[in-house]
Amino acid sequence: MITAVGEIQMLMIARDVVEAFGDDAIAGDAAAAIGTGGMQMVSREADVETVLERNPNYFRDGLPYFDGLRGNWNFDGAYRAAQYVAGDADMLFFPWLGFPAENEAVRGQVGEENLVEVPMNATWNWVAVHFHTKVEPYTDPRVRTALHLATDREQLLVTTQGVTEIGGPISHAIGAYAWTPDELRQLPGYRSGAQREEDLAEGRRLLDASGYDPASAPPMTAAAGYGTPYAEVMQQNFAEIGFEVAVQEQPDSENNPKRAAGEFTLTYQGLGGAFDPDILYGLSHSGGGRNFGEFSDPEIDALLEQGRSTLGLENRRPIYDEIQTKLLDRHNPQLYCSWGRPVVGHRPWLKGYGPTNMQTAATYRWYRSWFEGKPGV
């Protein structure tokens, strides 16, 4: 809860403003917000530029160090890299989670010493496949588990061009509760080599036991563009255990609402936002708001309710360990594949910048950042 309240999307609005103008009138209007952060908005042009200035009423004495910030937004990677390499920008938010190849190109231009890479916490863009658990053949957990065992996470990592890390139900950014990539690589479905062959054999056995009709699977839908390559990898993986499924592309604007409305059978799509293990409540509890595939299991429900009503890391951790174990071993309402690994880069003279545990990659610790040795400053 505290983390959620501290999210950058959470705006604190004066009560009299809400009463005067209503929720709708002020939603999204940064000028109506009472900023408690180190910086406050001067101007913003969506998708173009944001100008911030120092908040004179910031509660931390003497901070922030910067008088202001100017963010220049552009989705074109060449343009943004050019600004950084030419020295017109002190920080570069790499596009779309930070492709290593692009990082490499920028580093090659400016030199190793001029690009400080800051890995952000992988709390967003969960690459996942959602099963609709009320639609054949995914009503049978053996089919879902078989597909979990068939999914080659290492191959998916290659497909995502290194911008993700292998992930389980809980993002490893929530370090205390999550299983690390190395831990996951010891588990069925995440293993490589001879052990993967064992997983595939078990997948085939489960699929046979389910009585699955190879001709019965409706197509897997995927967001056109970014989703298709991953869906195609999974299609190949599934075929290794005899599960044939077609991939049907549809625009994000169509795929996303359809998933939200439960109009799918098997859909590939990223899903953002994780800062507490309680994210699993939304995804896997029978009353969860993100439980698009209508998964329902009384035991999992009870554990999730217990998890959100239990205080203390040591008390909660065993609950979430049990939930993750049960989800992966028996239920697999979603295929947990990977979490994003966003990276930002900055010039060496920018000091004090670091990742936070927030939902989005672009985490802002500007209040305690400063320049040291920047030419001309």
Place this chain on the structure above:
Amino acid sequence: MRTYVIRRLLLLPVTVLLLSVFSFGLVRLVPGSVVDARLSNTMGASASADPEQRAALEAHFGLDRPVHVQYVNWVGQVLTGDFGTSWLTRESIMDTFARRMPVTAQLLFLTLLLYIPIGIGTGIWSAVRRNRPDDYGIRFVTVLFLAIPNFWLATLVVLIPLVLWRYALPAPYEQLWVSPGTNLIQMIVPAAVAALSGAAVLGRLARSEMLEVLRQDYVRTAQAKGVSGRIVVMRHALRNAMIPLITLIGLVFADGVAGSVIVEQIFGLPGMGRLLVQSIFANDLPVVQLWMLFFGTAFVLINLAVDLSYAVFDPRVRFQ
């Protein structure tokens, strides 16, 4: 002539009306809606699980009414000067257009400024110097620019100076009246990129038209009378070669607007093209439909001007 102009002007409202139907209908054919996007992205909730919230959002955006009612309301608002507000930014669309339009207008102006002299100049030169080395050179270059997509050219223009000299165009965007020098540097390169592929088309057409005209008897007569080559080309030949070229120059407006969508994105210019991309991604229908109506109407008017200009270049044209 007058009758023709009046007839064209009378047709204008009908054309714009059809354009408005097209603009309004086309954006609604795109799958998904702002309500779905808000429910599934922002709220993270299942749209079907909360019909009240869905209904409230649909009512808020006016999507709960029949489509024809939405259309009539929209047209009524536009006719009374109320262009609505963006669903994404909640800002008046006219304010947004007023801020973004000068960028695109300047880009288009500079594009035309480069496009016409480059296109016609190379075409004339190539025709006059037919089958000589400079003609071959020009033809090679024009074919090259015809073959290069402008998004690729734009990316090269960004990356090559960067790799060679660590130079990037200044950023972020500065307005012309705030920092004219910086603004011109920021605008002239994208304009050149936008102009070059169009100029290549114009150059090819100008060359073939000029060659056609230069073979005419009256040109030969003028040459036989001892009229200087420059006067023959500029006064006698070019004017007669201009008709098809003017048609093409009229079309470049549409090309320029379409190209601005790419060029503004790559060069970080906050113009109308970038606004369109942003609005489409955000399902911001009021902005998209007004954008289409606005540029569609401008295109109709420019083509009218092009049609009327035929009479200036060719007095035989009487618009009967």
